[in-house]
Amino acid sequence: MYSEKVMDHFKNPRNVGELEKADGVGEVGNIKCGDIMRIYLQVEEGIIKDIKFRTFGCGAAIATSSAVTEMAKGKTLDEALKLTNQMVAEELGGLPPLKMHCSNLAADALKAAIEDYKKSNNL
Amino acid sequence: MYSEKVMDHFKNPRNVGELEKADGVGEVGNIKCGDIMRIYLQVEEGIIKDIKFRTFGCGAAIATSSAVTEMAKGKTLDEALKLTNQMVAEELGGLPPLKMHCSNLAADALKAAIEDYKKSNNL
Amino acid sequence: MRRIYLDHAATTPISPKVLEAMLPFYNELFGNPSSIHGFGREVAIHVDKAREKVAKAIGAASPQEIYFTSGGTEADNLAIFGVIEALQNKGKHIITSAIEHHAVLDTCEALEKKGFEVTKLPVDENGVIDLEVLKKSIKDDTILITLMHANNEVGTIQPIEEVVKIAKEKGVYVHTDSVQTLGSIPVNVQELGVDLLSISAHKIYGPKGVGALYVKKGTKLKSLVFGGGQERKIRPGTENVAGIIGFGEAAEIATLSLADNERISKLRDKLIEGLLKIEDVKLNGHPINRLPGNVNVSIEYIEGEALLLSLDMEGIAASSGSACTSGSLDPSHVLMSMGLSHQTAHGSLRLTLGKGTTEEDIDYCLKVIPEVVHRLRSMSPLGKN
Amino acid sequence: MRRIYLDHAATTPISPKVLEAMLPFYNELFGNPSSIHGFGREVAIHVDKAREKVAKAIGAASPQEIYFTSGGTEADNLAIFGVIEALQNKGKHIITSAIEHHAVLDTCEALEKKGFEVTKLPVDENGVIDLEVLKKSIKDDTILITLMHANNEVGTIQPIEEVVKIAKEKGVYVHTDSVQTLGSIPVNVQELGVDLLSISAHKIYGPKGVGALYVKKGTKLKSLVFGGGQERKIRPGTENVAGIIGFGEAAEIATLSLADNERISKLRDKLIEGLLKIEDVKLNGHPINRLPGNVNVSIEYIEGEALLLSLDMEGIAASSGSACTSGSLDPSHVLMSMGLSHQTAHGSLRLTLGKGTTEEDIDYCLKVIPEVVHRLRSMSPLGKN
């Protein structure tokens, strides 16, 4: 069902948890299945210094959360905003057709967190 | 499918053939399946002295032909007329439900032969 | 790694005796039972014997009341479409419940689209229908009541005898889906009083792809599929002979070994008790009138599929009513109908015990599941973390 | 006693390799392929592989075009009802032939009773349809042409490619029943150009109770049975896993061993030649365009069932289109449609050869059959005796 990369991220999720002093927090819910993802950002000079997630969701939701945090870390906000659900799915070696919607959750949560950061910093 | 008795009559049919100088001949066709049976009688003093059959038909048709000739042989015409398809089927240890109609063929052919005899002798 | 199978409601391993009974029918006794020659006749005799065994296992008055199908799904479809086809001039109303298996529910919904009227009885928080509501739902043009004997997700047993009493007064046929009950609780068509009853071999340690519909003598039923004369034209097609033989054997064993269910239900209770010790865990389904092997709990703040995958990594095979496992947008219609919130239904876990389940299996689960729950909760944005 | 099986058109013994491939799926790999856990996932992978093998055997463009069913009968029913259900707003006319298998014919007749219009194409004395008549039969509201690839009784092969050419011009779907052709002659859905094609495992040395419908990508089709999500909802119900695995194996072997049919057709010709030496015996079916294993003769003045029983006593298993074996009032609709009289059709004998058939078997038949015919004729009131 899931690729080895998905299972690796699911088994050993990177960047789980929250940031006490987050500069930005994004939470999105997946209307399709009711899953929820929250992403915390720490930003320094326009670069994502640290990033954490918490996810209530399927294996793919957890794996894509993990993957997206890994992909975003160290990137500038603008670079990070360019991450698409397609890129997340590719990074994971693909997702089953029925599970493609899960990768939206990750891309959307990252976007929401960056927007939250921008908003609270009036950018 | 068929009882042992049916198979015995089918394998070793009694009284197959025809009587060159028959006193009565009866032929009936089974409207259900298109099978045909012919019975030949030799009658002496109201008693069936000899009887033969020829049948174009299924295993049950051949077995019931054989059985009915055996049952009729030596009987008076009146006794023979009392033979029913039910009695033939019973004599054979029963017939499968779908094959009950085959026993009609035998009883009817015997009846037709007796009637032919009676008619030609103005009885 | 230890591998523990706790998904007996999904399917069961075949019993060795069943497989042994089936093997001769692949090459020695391979004839087509419809054939007139010896190769066929000898097979037909064994198919008849299997029919007798299945009939006996459910207390049918005659083997002629058993029609073999390709499984529980087809049996359900045949029961419903078959009665509707035979009685549609009498009426267009069917009664079912909100928590039926999709084989019944989707069939009823397909009929709804064709102009039939379907009443889906609601259930209470334990998953039981209300007999008073049923009584009031019956109309002059009701032709069939189809209610499952016990639910496959939460294990709740329905009061089918009472349903039949009500239906009989109004002269309405009753069909019950006994796919989950055969082998688990007594199933006797004459005591239940039903007109039609579905069963499936692979739930009782028999082969997959074979089931049966019991049709009480005199019940009006048309076929769903057309073809040769097999199953007295109610279910044509060359018989799945080995499957039918296996089903006969499995049905016989199932009724002989009903006693094992006492052992299973004790393990079930131990497992339930242990799981309820985890914080924010709730039992789903009836606390008492439930199948001996069924455990179904909602574990708040975590999602079912992630839980299943994590348990699988620890060697435990389980099931869930989560939306993420359903292929559709919604979590289990059964749990939702019982009043659970989307989120709580989403975090359900079903563990179904069987003949091979041991006390050690349960102990292992009670050690591992709390750890896995803890780990997943620590990743969740919900709850206290 | 020597036992010779010459009824391969009815069913075949399972090939040892097929059975071997199936066995692990009864107890080791017993999971439900729909399950998320490892027990289920590992089985799902094998089901997919079997689907690939079946797809490859018939030259399908993708395994997704294969839907497993409970056999050829269900595949035929699914094809016809499924297209009708999907396209009934487009039209109500179906074209078939007078000599189809009952799985097609009775399905079409059931639709006729529901208000659909069915044209049954006649066949010539060899059992072949007339393409000109077909062309003229297509109307604006024709939605399906269902014609068998080769006939199960007389072995006549139909010109399906030509049928497809005619149908394509008018944009009408073509379904063909290839139950008798797979493994006997090349079956390639892309070369044939059909939209739907039925096959069955037990005719190709696979297990009974499993078949498949090929549905070309894009073809509109609705399901016949409702339930879970199996077979992409076109054919729900827990999969007959072992059966499907066996079917995959059998399909693979069948296409690899097509060459054996040359040997078989030589034996067939020898048998036909020998039988035609008996007085008043006539070959039924096409003299050239016939299945490599099919021999069908009419033996005047004797009846088929009596002949079968007599041959069975001599160890030869055969089949007949006799009324006495049909359970209905009439002999084979196939033979009657080819213009045989009731009486001649009644005395038909079908011998179908297979992989296990040897030259000695044929020699034995050619020794025994004339004797048996002579004996039965001597009991018959017809002919010269």
Ligand SMILES: Cc1ncc(COP(=O)(O)O)c(C=O)c1O
């Ligand atoms: C209650 C119930 N009904 C019907 C079915 C369908 O049976 P089968 O899988 O044999 O088609 C199942 C099992 O999936 C079930 O649990």
Ligand SMILES: Cc1ncc(COP(=O)(O)O)c(C=O)c1O
């Ligand atoms: C031409 C044809 N179609 C359909 C079928 C039905 O297939 P099954 O026996 O697998 O249901 C058969 C065999 O009986 C057949 O010969």
Ligand code: FES
């Ligand atoms: S996010 Fe719910 S199914 Fe993946």
Ligand code: FES
């Ligand atoms: S007489 Fe024709 S079926 Fe028996």
